[in-house]
Amino acid sequence: MNATNNKAADQSFASEGGSPEATSKTSPIIRVQDLTVRYGEDTILQDVSFEVFPGEIMAVLGRSGCGKSTLFKAMIGLIESTDGTVFIDGIMVHAMSDEENDKMLRKVGVLFQSGALFTSMTVAENVAFPLRQFTRLPEKNIGQLVKIKLSQVGLAGREHYLPAELSGGMQKRAALARAMVLDPKILFFDEPSAGLDPVTSAELDETILNITQALGTTIIIITHELESIFHVASTVIMLDAEERGIIARGTPDELKRNCSDIRVQQFFRRSFHE
Ligand SMILES: Nc1ncnc2c1ncn2[C@@H]1O[C@H](COP(=O)(O)OP(=O)(O)O)[C@@H](O)[C@H]1O
Numbered sequence: 542m543n544a545t546n547n548k549a550a551d552q553s554f555a556s557e558g559g560s561p562e563a564t565s566k567t568s569p570i571i572r573v574q575d576l577t578v579r580y581g582e583d584t585i586l587q588d589v590s591f592e593v594f595p596g597e598i599m600a601v602l603g604r605s606g607c608g609k610s611t612l613f614k615a616m617i618g619l620i621e622s623t624d625g626t627v628f629i630d631g632i633m634v635h636a637m638s639d640e641e642n643d644k645m646l647r648k649v650g651v652l653f654q655s656g657a658l659f660t661s662m663t664v665a666e667n668v669a670f671p672l673r674q675f676t677r678l679p680e681k682n683i684g685q686l687v688k689i690k691l692s693q694v695g696l697a698g699r700e701h702y703l704p705a706e707l708s709g710g711m712q713k714r715a716a717l718a719r720a721m722v723l724d725p726k727i728l729f730f731d732e733p734s735a736g737l738d739p740v741t742s743a744e745l746d747e748t749i750l751n752i753t754q755a756l757g758t759t760i761i762i763i764t765h766e767l768e769s770i771f772h773v774a775s776t777v778i779m780l781d782a783e784e785r786g787i788i789a790r791g792t793p794d795e796l797k798r799n800c801s802d803i804r805v806q807q808f809f810r811r812s813f814h815e
């Protein structure tokens with residue numbers, strides 16, 4: 542057996558289109574193959590391929606407008622005009638029946654970039670929402686679960702607050718509790734710490750890391766926060782608008798130290814003052 546603990550180490554800095562040979566015996570929980578996504582005439586992503594392994598934390602980097610949020614939406618089936626295939630825990634996303642769609646949505650939790658919470662619902666109602674949508678749990682159990690999830694993210698006692706009554710950091714935590722309430726195998730975070738001050742943002746990273754380490758959740762996180770990347774990510778992919786896809790992949794350290802691509806170097810240099 543030639544198994545390795547570090548899947549990322551198997552992957553070279555593949556340039557556009559290069560799908561890394563998986564030498565690991567573990568099968569990926571997410572497989573994106575030759576994914577192409579368009580908005581009308583505009584091709585945003587072209588033939589993007591990558592894999593994510595169970596328990597891995599993958600960071601998606603890239604400048605504003607390069608298609609990071611688009612990639613997320615396409616991966617969970619929210620964008621119709623796509624070519625290629627995406628497998629999420631064995632379900633082929635773009636060929637799903639309604640039943641499979643529900644099944645897939647129960648496996649993934651998503652924290653979107655904006656509009657994270659329903660503003661007219663209390664924190665508890667927000668967190669209870671996926672439970673009411675996807676399970677037939679009695680109200681009593683829903684209440685218990687909501688309480689547990691809120692205490693996991695440090696919001697015990699805030700059940701009856703409206704989102705507007707919470708700070709930005711607390712709103713993100715409530716959205717995190719909602720994304721996690723079905724105990725998803727996979728979590729998608731679209732810039733979770735955007736708009737938060739550095740301390741609050743670091744606390745959120747800490748919460749994310751603690752929870753997922755305990756549960757072994759697989760995570761894909763879009764972030765500009767270099768600190769977060771080094772703190773939490775095991776693998777990184779960087780997208781580029783002109784290339785319409787991945788320009789670099791590896792561990793955060795590999796990209797920072799060894800990647801010769803000027804766009805990657807610029808990204809890391811701008812964010813670090815060494
Ligand atoms: N619904 C949409 N319709 C048309 N173009 C869109 C839509 N959403 C995003 N775009 C465009 O697609 C590109 C990628 O956007 P996005 O995925 O939001 O980038 P990122 O999340 O990396 O900042 C941008 O040029 C953006 O203007």
Ligand SMILES: [Mg+2]
Pocket residue numbers: 609610611654731
């Ligand atoms: Mg975005």
